[in-house]
Amino acid sequence: MNGVWITVLRRDLLLAFRRRSDVATTLFFFLIVSSLFPLGIGPEPAVLSSIAPGVLWVAALLAGMLSLTRLFATDFADGSLEQMLLAPQPLTLMVTAKVLAHWLVCGLPVVVLAPLIGLQYALQNDALFVLIISLLLGTPALSLIGAIGAALTLGVRGSGLLMALLVLPLYIPVLIFGAGAVAASQHGMSAQAHLSLLAACSLLALVLAPLATAAALRISVE
């Protein structure tokens, strides 16, 4: 049981390492999108720091979603996904490993990079700290929920846009609590309630999303 989990995780991380440019693209996308807003809105620090929580969270959410379209697509193309479906080990376990690998490769770098962009948006120390914590707690939920969309749209024409249509409405709670946590700390309130809810979203997604993803994969590959 543990063996297959470690194997899939190691394999996906190795594949990601071999295709480093894919990871870089996600990060650059995050950087560029969040740099566009000051150019469109103006360099006023007060305005920037008030829109920063929402903008950074939306940018992180879009970056994660765009990279999710690749989560199962390459495995589907080369046939290794079918082998995973045929394997005697539970598919949910392998899905969890794949999602974790995706998060380590695409989610974690965004979390690390976010405070840097937060500085450009004139965020204060407390808010920066809460931003990191909220992204750490919330981005796993994004990867987990997004995996359902990626599995449902596998091999469908126009899957990228379709996936956005399916997944973005489901991301709304995470966005609200994540950006809310940062905004609360900016206003001198405690962010704890938002962070707790964010962690709850991630835990709930951890329990339910792999099951739904595995079912969706079976439907798509069948």
Next chain:
Amino acid sequence: MSINWFKYSSPQTFYPLAGKMIPWFAFLATIFAIAGLYISFAVAPTDFQQGEAYRIIFVHVPAAWMSMVIYIAMAGWAALGLALNARLSAMMAQALAPTGAIFTLLALVTGSLWGKPMWGAWWVWDARLTSELILLFLYLGFIALQSSIDDPRRADRAGALLALVGVVNVPIIYFSVKWWNTLHQGSSINMGAAPKMAATMLMGMLLMALAFWMYTVAVALMRVRCIMLERERSSDWVKALSVSTGEKL
């Protein structure tokens, strides 16, 4: 005595039954709509605060109710289709989706028409408005997913899974939007403390809700008949039907 619960679960037996049911539901929808509209526009008193503009709620509130009920019904049919592997359930889910999306849109449009004279704005980021908008997105996602998969079996099951994921998420989305709203907005609009409604107003609203309900059943049955013919076009019973009616299907 044993009842065959699955007698009407095959398209072949359900097709004529649906055809017989449609006129009845359409008739009931018309009766209820006439009665409801009469009460809403002629009998119900003018609201002392909102004037005549409040009368839009006779369409708005039932439409909003239906938008939620249809989503739940759709997810129920979808779950039944997944669990029992029944073709007809999946077709029902597919047939309900456009009507649900239309009612959601109707609720949003009538809501903004009501909002302009009452709140002075076409759109307010109120918790109910926002979650209704998100519900519209969920419907559109379901329709888009189903229509972009060519294989009908896969489209059914993928759509069913999406509807179930949506149904789990709807309460989470609703509460998150509600809390977000209380954090961001002052109490400029208080929809929770609505004044007590007059009995005739409630009556008009209930009649309109019944009319919408009957309309939904009639339209969904019509649509499911079309879906049945389309999907089963190469089966014997559709061919026999086409011979007996003399129409080329």
